[in-house]
Amino acid sequence: xxxxxxxxxxxxxxxxxxxxxxxxxxxxxxxxxxxxxxxxxxxxxxxxxxxxxxxxxxxxxxxxxxxxxxxxxxxxxxxxxxxxxxxxxxxxxxxxxxxxxxxxxxxxxxxxxxxxxxxxxxxxxxxxxxxxxxxxxxxxxxxxxxxxxxxxxxxxxxxxxxxxxxxxxxxxxx
Numbered sequence: 696x697x698x699x700x701x702x703x704x705x706x707x708x709x710x711x712x713x714x715x716x717x718x719x720x721x722x723x724x725x726x727x728x729x730x731x732x733x734x735x736x737x738x739x740x741x742x743x744x745x746x747x748x749x750x751x752x753x754x755x756x757x758x759x760x761x762x763x764x765x766x767x768x769x770x771x772x773x774x775x776x777x778x779x780x781x782x783x784x785x786x787x788x789x790x791x792x793x794x795x796x797x798x799x800x801x802x803x804x805x806x807x808x809x810x811x812x813x814x815x816x817x818x819x820x821x822x823x824x825x826x827x828x829x830x831x832x833x834x835x836x837x838x839x840x841x842x843x844x845x846x847x848x849x850x851x852x853x854x855x856x857x858x859x860x861x862x863x864x865x866x867x868x869x
Contacts, residue, residue, distance in 0.1 A: 768813075
């Protein structure tokens with residue numbers, strides 16, 4: 696489209712875009728392969744079952760477990776990109792929340808919202824670096840501007856976490 700219709704990119708530019716896309720895809724596939732091996736190792740080692748048994752032995756209420764998982768996921772989301780975090784944590788967390796009666800679809804939405812918060816939650820939020828690169832704004836100006844967004848997102852996360860009907864309305868209709 697760029698070369699034939701819009702004529703804003705030549706064949707050399709298309710080749711460069713294809714090569715760069717291949718490099719980024721290769722990096723992502725290395726992460727996916729590593730997380731698949733890690734997931735296999737965790738599953739074979741029985742780590743999810745041990746963690747689930749340990750958490751069940753605590754007899755913590757469901758709300759406390761969900762709060763602890765939310766805090767954990769917000770921290771992870773600020774340190775690791777959402778794709779990698781999802782690939783690594785998916786085999787670990789669902790057995791834990793399923794053991795206390797949390798619907799898997801509901802937990803998937805909780806996981807997604809938490810990790811999306813990591814995109815703009817310091818210290819290593821990808822969106823912060825993107826804003827800094829695009830606009831040249833110092834982080835000392837970006838961080839205070841994030842506070843209202845983080846507060847609203849936490850409020851929405853708490854509503855989603857503790858009112859499962861918000862997440863499950865559409866799946867239950869279908």
